[in-house]
Amino acid sequence: MVDKTAQSGGEAAAEPPDTTPAQADERIREVSAMTKILRRPELGAIAGLILVTVFFLITANANMFTLAGIMNFMAPAAQLGILAIGAALLMVGGEFDLSVGSMVAFAGLVFGTCLVVLGIPLPGAIVITFIVAGAMGALNGQIVLRTGLPSFIVTLAFLFILRGMTLVGLKWATGGSTQLRGVKEAVEGSWLAGFFSGDALEGLFAWFASMGWVDTFKNGLPKVQGVPVEVIWFVIFAAVATWVLVRTRFGNWIFAAGGDANAARNSGVAVNRVKTILFILTACCAALVAILTVLDAGSTDARRGFQKEFEAIIAAVIGGCLLTGGYGSAIGAAIGAVIFGMVLIGLTYTTIDQDWYLVFLGGMLLTAVLFNNFIRKRATGER
Amino acid sequence: MTDNSSTNGASNGAANGSDVLIDVRDVVKHFGSVIALNGVSMAVNRGQVLCLLGDNGAGKSTLIKTLAGVHKPTAGEFRVEGRAVDFNSPRDALDAGIATVYQDLAMIPLMSVTRNFFMGREPVKRLGPFRFINFDEADKTTREEMQKIGIDVRDPQQAVGTLSGGERQCVAIARAVYFGAKVLILDEPTSALGVAQTSMVLKYVDQVRNKGLGVIFITHNVRHAMAVGDRFTVLNRGKTLGNFARDEINMDELQNLMAGGKELQQLSASLGGTV
Ligand SMILES: Nc1ncnc2c1ncn2[C@@H]1O[C@H](COP(=O)(O)OP(=O)(O)OP(=O)(O)O)[C@@H](O)[C@H]1O
Numbered sequence A: 001m002v003d004k005t006a007q008s009g010g011e012a013a014a015e016p017p018d019t020t021p022a023q024a025d026e027r028i029r030e031v032s033a034m035t036k037i038l039r040r041p042e043l044g045a046i047a048g049l050i051l052v053t054v055f056f057l058i059t060a061n062a063n064m065f066t067l068a069g070i071m072n073f074m075a076p077a078a079q080l081g082i083l084a085i086g087a088a089l090l091m092v093g094g095e096f097d098l099s100v101g102s103m104v105a106f107a108g109l110v111f112g113t114c115l116v117v118l119g120i121p122l123p124g125a126i127v128i129t130f131i132v133a134g135a136m137g138a139l140n141g142q143i144v145l146r147t148g149l150p151s152f153i154v155t156l157a158f159l160f161i162l163r164g165m166t167l168v169g170l171k172w173a174t175g176g177s178t179q180l181r182g183v184k185e186a187v188e189g190s191w192l193a194g195f196f197s198g199d200a201l202e203g204l205f206a207w208f209a210s211m212g213w214v215d216t217f218k219n220g221l222p223k224v225q226g227v228p229v230e231v232i233w234f235v236i237f238a239a240v241a242t243w244v245l246v247r248t249r250f251g252n253w254i255f256a257a258g259g260d261a262n263a264a265r266n267s268g269v270a271v272n273r274v275k276t277i278l279f280i281l282t283a284c285c286a287a288l289v290a291i292l293t294v295l296d297a298g299s300t301d302a303r304r305g306f307q308k309e310f311e312a313i314i315a316a317v318i319g320g321c322l323l324t325g326g327y328g329s330a331i332g333a334a335i336g337a338v339i340f341g342m343v344l345i346g347l348t349y350t351t352i353d354q355d356w357y358l359v360f361l362g363g364m365l366l367t368a369v370l371f372n373n374f375i376r377k378r379a380t381g382e383r
Numbered sequence B: 001m002t003d004n005s006s007t008n009g010a011s012n013g014a015a016n017g018s019d020v021l022i023d024v025r026d027v028v029k030h031f032g033s034v035i036a037l038n039g040v041s042m043a044v045n046r047g048q049v050l051c052l053l054g055d056n057g058a059g060k061s062t063l064i065k066t067l068a069g070v071h072k073p074t075a076g077e078f079r080v081e082g083r084a085v086d087f088n089s090p091r092d093a094l095d096a097g098i099a100t101v102y103q104d105l106a107m108i109p110l111m112s113v114t115r116n117f118f119m120g121r122e123p124v125k126r127l128g129p130f131r132f133i134n135f136d137e138a139d140k141t142t143r144e145e146m147q148k149i150g151i152d153v154r155d156p157q158q159a160v161g162t163l164s165g166g167e168r169q170c171v172a173i174a175r176a177v178y179f180g181a182k183v184l185i186l187d188e189p190t191s192a193l194g195v196a197q198t199s200m201v202l203k204y205v206d207q208v209r210n211k212g213l214g215v216i217f218i219t220h221n222v223r224h225a226m227a228v229g230d231r232f233t234v235l236n237r238g239k240t241l242g243n244f245a246r247d248e249i250n251m252d253e254l255q256n257l258m259a260g261g262k263e264l265q266q267l268s269a270s271l272g273g274t275v
């Protein structure tokens, strides 16, 4: 239909005898806004977010959407979101990592052991945790790439290996317990702790309070003292990941590697390098979440990150990632994680039995997959 | 910038004395126990179209994949502009100026035309420490290059999956030409095309040759080969059956050589000369 308007517009304009160049320019016309919107992979996630928001606006206690309520659901959303964005990039690159949940526990063990057992200062412990996690990610990647086995199976193996190693390691580090305590004491007074625990932007919120823009206690302190640091990490990571995926050469290579690894290789894309980096990145996301949550809790235990791999993949799928790779969105996965957080925490603001949570998520996943499938077929003309 | 490098490559090539771009001698390629190539020799000159003919399974695709750095030859010599080369990846071949359009198209259906066009060689813009793809320029270039071969991509952001098979082939060729400085390899580019698009591709091949590039054109169709070919190399069961200049051979002889002789002639006769 847009074709016709373009052509009739041209005829009406001047009808020059030699129309070739003029026509050529004219065919460069705006694509309909609708097509552009339908082409965005995160469309389903945005629709889902609106749906869930409306649902809770109707059913939930008004406190849910106060500043305090929003921070309440954004904190778990951020923790999941960091994992989900990593998972999404890896999925777009054509691979899965089912070991991220166990990796959170394992990285938590490494981090806790460094701090408590070995007495390494916080900066060193953080660096070591990232290095160990990154090395495990690289190992995952190398096994997948060298054997040609599906990453699904290889990382499923690591789901168990890492969880088991965490259990054994915790017992070794604590002398028989599966919980390692004393992290808070170990990081006491470290200048770096503020970047990985507590709230950020406290000054800003205090200023907001002094201006009377946010709710305050009687003594003038704001009720919400700041934004949890994980939310800041999440927002920054979501922005950077989106930019990298959509706008950079590396992003194009991620799409290419996941879309058709062979075709990408033949065009000069370093597919193996891209995939290895993505595996390392996913593992580092798990390490970051481990550091954030361990510092928050002051301890680490064997159940940390339990089943997070599934939640991360579900958030990525809600965010528009195809299970077959080559298509998806980082910001979509972030939105998917926010939906998760809203549903998880939101139900506590309603009279609905919280055990509906899992039903809700399963339904959401199914709807998202069907929706994404339909949209993708329309927008990409897949036949 | 990518643009610059390709033009540089072309002019360097022109300044170079010798006319032989690619020289292949006795290339052997085994896949495990399968002998795909068993001593193939051929040469491609500047400003010439070499047609590579042969029946299904003769080893044409395997040969060009070794030239393109996808496969490593088991044995044999391979020179580009007189220098012996040893490609470890398609990237090496691309950097040496050998651009290939594969039979199983190297296009990714879910990605946009622009993203496909520049895949592996994205035009990058710098902003301080950040480097990102210059999509305005990429879209513009894609549209222009496609226009040159007569395909009007109205929206370069549309997915390649929405294009027709012929249009996809043309994106692949336009891309190869845009980046392929010295040698363009086309593996059965016309096999999926209709009449109009075929003649367009053949015209385009002619245009490319006149620019001074060497072209390796693989086809089953002798008519298409005779339309553009300067030289003909016939493969059969992994061996070179013969190298011919255009005036040394005619269409029928070529046809017979390709099919290994008599049978086809008989078939052709019984079908009233339609093969
Ligand atoms: N990767 C591979 N592994 C094993 N055998 C292979 C491989 N690639 C090609 N072959 C074999 O090598 C032989 C030559 O194949 P090739 O694809 O080069 O033929 P072709 O001349 O391009 O045929 P067509 O005209 O059908 O495209 C075939 O017998 C094929 O089965």
Ligand SMILES: [Mg+2]
Pocket (backbone or CB within 6 Å): B060, B061, B062, B103, B187
């Ligand atoms: Mg072939």
